[in-house]
Amino acid sequence: MQELEIVASRRRLRLAMPRGGPLGGVVLALAILLLFNLVATPHFISLQTLYVNLTQVTTIVIVAVGMTMVIATGGIDLSVGSLMAIAGALAPLIFAGRLLGIGPGPFADVLAFFVPVLVAMAFGSFNGWLVARFRIQPIVATLVLFIAGRGIAQVMTNGNLQAFHNASFHALGLGRVLGVPIQVWLMAVVVGLAAWAIRRTLYGRQLLAIGGNEAAARLAGLPVARITILVYAVSGLLSGIAGLIVIAINSSSDANLVGLGMELDAIAAVAVGGTALTGGRASIIGTLLGALIIQLLRYTLLSHGVPDAAALVVKAAVILAAVYLQQVGRAP
């Protein structure tokens, strides 16, 4: 009897869910939020508002894109925040010439961008290697670097805040191209590339196949281990980029703070964006929208005088609701 009622209520809920695929609900939620703000929030339509919201969301989106791919393979990556800290700690050491012995200059700046990102990528591959080679559950495998990674960053900088003046990084943090902040361009490129890669590249199709049915993928001859390592490497690479953006915005690097709690923000964005945590599906655009919803929600609450803390509680409720709706929508 009770069962029947549950089934019936599920039906009703599913009917209530908007049509237009899995993204429908996310778009609807975002639209409602925008509409509310248009009506109720003064000065909402301004470039200022747009850029404030976008710059606050860029790093989350960039990291969440990598997280989406990891989750699509049925995994999770807890180490993203720590890898951001490592990249953030490395860059100032490099362009100041304290690490590679190459004095300040354009070449050092280039190195200061690429080396940290590649290092973060290498750490990401290490995560993937643990998962693929030893079949360690992703949550534990990446917990190792979650703990050790920030320590490595702190050890490198002795835990000191590294304040710096560097034109290239200044541009990355505050520069604009065509009036749009560089980091927003970067985010757009990352999102566009990732969405394209999921659809159009071998890598994208294979990672979805592995998350969707690993046994079938193996029997179809897919290089499961290689793809898994690559996916975690990409997540590491994107974390590295996000770490550099954070220090560029602040013009300083604090290994204790860069990327702190990022893993959770990224996972939340993925969950709200409609990518199932069980793997086999990846919606990059959904993740972007998910991150935007969380950000806009926070902005809305703040601009109406609701404290940041309450915004956290609302965020929690939104995540739970999103997962619950996914669950109901999926149930037979």
Place this chain on the structure above:
Amino acid sequence: MTSAIDTISSGPRPRGNRHAALLQRQGVVLALVLLIVFGAVRYDDFLGLYNVMSVLRYNAMFALVALGMGFVIMTGGIDLSVGATAALASVVSAGLSDVGLGAGLAAGIAAGLGVGLVNGLAISRARLPAFVTTLATMLGARGLALLISGNQSVSVSWDTSFTDLGGGDFLGFPIPAWIAGVAFVLGSVLLNLTGFGRAVLAIGGNEEAARLMGLPVARVKLLVYVLTGGLAGLAGVILAAQFGAGQPTEGQGWELFAIAAVVVGGTLLTGGMGSVGFTLAGTLLLGLIFNILNFENGKGDFTLSAYWQSVIRGAFLLLVVLLQNRLARRPS
């Protein structure tokens, strides 16, 4: 016929040899003993009364959180909300500390039980994935803690005996250590000598079989999250009493350190196998690494910054996980 029985009764199959299994189970104790011996030999005051007492006092709250986490993990679940729950409880109990020790204690524990109840209901009744559920309640609990405290630490009352919960002694031992000690004894009895404890392990070992055997799976899962919330609440009370203030921003990352302690203590992350005593050993082991780093720096032969502790903890976790993986390939 007889010979066939002999082959059966010849006992354990050579699935990993027994010494290895023993090493895996007792390894944490062995490492703990070695670390203590190392410390005692190398540093004069390592086993001095002051150091022993402060290690016990400081690690009590981590031990409580790890104890709860151990139970959750044994069911095959996870609870990311414990750190934020402890912060919430510390704020609530500090706020009520002027009423008295009892009121502060009860309020803190009640706050923890409340978060645990939400987790438990969502996971056992609505069947949401534990990872996302507790991720959301982690944000929610943190938000509540910040809301209640107005983003500031909440001073405890020094007029009542509340602060004894953190700084007091009883029979020469720190009160927090007593609390943790009693909790571990009770936890051990609960796990080893009650049907509830056996059900916890059975559910983690094979949930479907546990259900077929007629065990009340949903109820046990609910209780486990409530218990874990309560213990995190208790840890929060001690936190407030120790620092003299409720700390809305404390407890970040506690959940992952607790997971590490549990895993180092030999509990399988997939559930079904675990020990309360070894979890305590795992907590102490991770805590002592920090303590020994302090001594090493005090000695002054060479300086290792405190930041090395996370690197070492991470490396340790990696070692343990790889060992677990090698020795205890889970029977499929």
Place this chain on the structure above:
Amino acid sequence: MTDDILLSMSGIAKSFSGVAALKEASLTVARGEVLALIGQNGAGKSTLIKVLTGAVALDRGSIRFDGRPVAFRTPQEAQAGGIATIYQEINLVPLRSVAENIFLGREPRRWGLIDWRRMHAQAAALLAQFDVSIDVRQPLHRFNTATQQMVAIARALDQQARLVVMDEPTSSLDDREVAVLFGVIRQLKARGIGVIFVSHRLDELYAVCDRVTIMRDGMTVADQPMASIGKLELVAAMLGRSLEEVKRFGATAFDEDFAPRPHKVLEVAGLKSAPRVAGVDLDVRAGEIVGLAGLLGSGRTETARAIFGADRPQGGTIRVDGAAAGFRSSRDAIRAGIGFCSEDRKTEGIVPDMSVRDNLTLALLPQLTRRGVIDQARQREIVDRLIKRLGIRLASSEQKIRELSGGNQQKVLLARWLCLQPKLLILDEPTRGIDVAAKAEIQALIRELARDGLGVLMISSELEELTEGCHRVSVLRDGRSVAAFDHDAASEHAIMNAMAHGLAPTGEESRAGA
């Protein structure tokens, strides 16, 4: 009905979303009787057992147990009512101790706390009744499957079970372990406990069962004392052939003359792969369809997996195109020109949430890729061509594969390999669970492919598919090759004879049970 009847199920019907799994199924077990329950896959035996144990609700029919009508709603209720089921996948908790597994949920207490000493003593005493003496404090997974089954049985008996259902209990036991299990079954019998024994190993049925109930197409088609039925009759009843029919019909000739080419694409000799494959020899020539026959559990699928590199064989040689092949993974096998359609479409075939297009090109994709980017035009062209050629019915190639019917899903999986232009295709039960029309299409397709030069190794449980659709049939029994027939000699009778007795045809039917 005498008092001796422990369980009687009659007129049982059950449909799943309109498809009848059971119609007019019946079964009786007397006290102290061991009943063999047999039938092919899909005959309805597992549904019947699920109905009995409350895992599935029946649509129609009645069940009487121990003199009373019963209708268990959950397995727990059935257990409490005295019916215990020992599943093939043992439903215990591997990491917990033997004693715990016996007493979980009913631990002996003392002052409210678990009395471990008493629990261990009782567990040991219980197992000692079966002459099993082991350290009951050890985790269950340290013991072999037979012992684990004893533990499950001990748990059942301690819960006062009066009927024990054993679902393929011997499928992963070796001979000596089987002997021990049989000892226990005889003890159950002696205590007046009824046993339902599901197995596909015919010899075992004769060794331990009193009576046999045979199911086919959701109905009970035979119910008689074990001693009164020969193995061949048993197999015939299971497959739905009368003995006369079997004897009368020889093999039909291939309607068109297409002959395999002399070139051998696959040669397998002495293949061993634990635990099921113990010595398999076979070969496949280009353009030839070779059937691989055998009862369930005879090692057919395991043979296929070992050839394909999905499992690592322990012995024997595999040659592909004349060259020794030691595939370390499916990738290697695919590179050598082999394709493999698993019998389990759902868990090993389709990627349910992906489109038909991506599922179809899953293995081909690397070849459609230039610098990592998929050439979508070529992909679409190939997919469209194969959809047309195989007659796959769908709305669009963008459709998710899980929305397709079983037959169309199977065609997509066939196409997944065909687009690689393999030399050898291994098909495991390619037409199982597929409707009649699609089945005929797939069979015709396989012939067409062979005519074009593809070598096919086809595992099938359907005699018609083997006798009419194959150039040669190789028969496995208990993991060994026991017979091989050319098309002309591959009569249903001969194949069944080899499956039942493990003998090559000598013309004379040897009486079973002898």
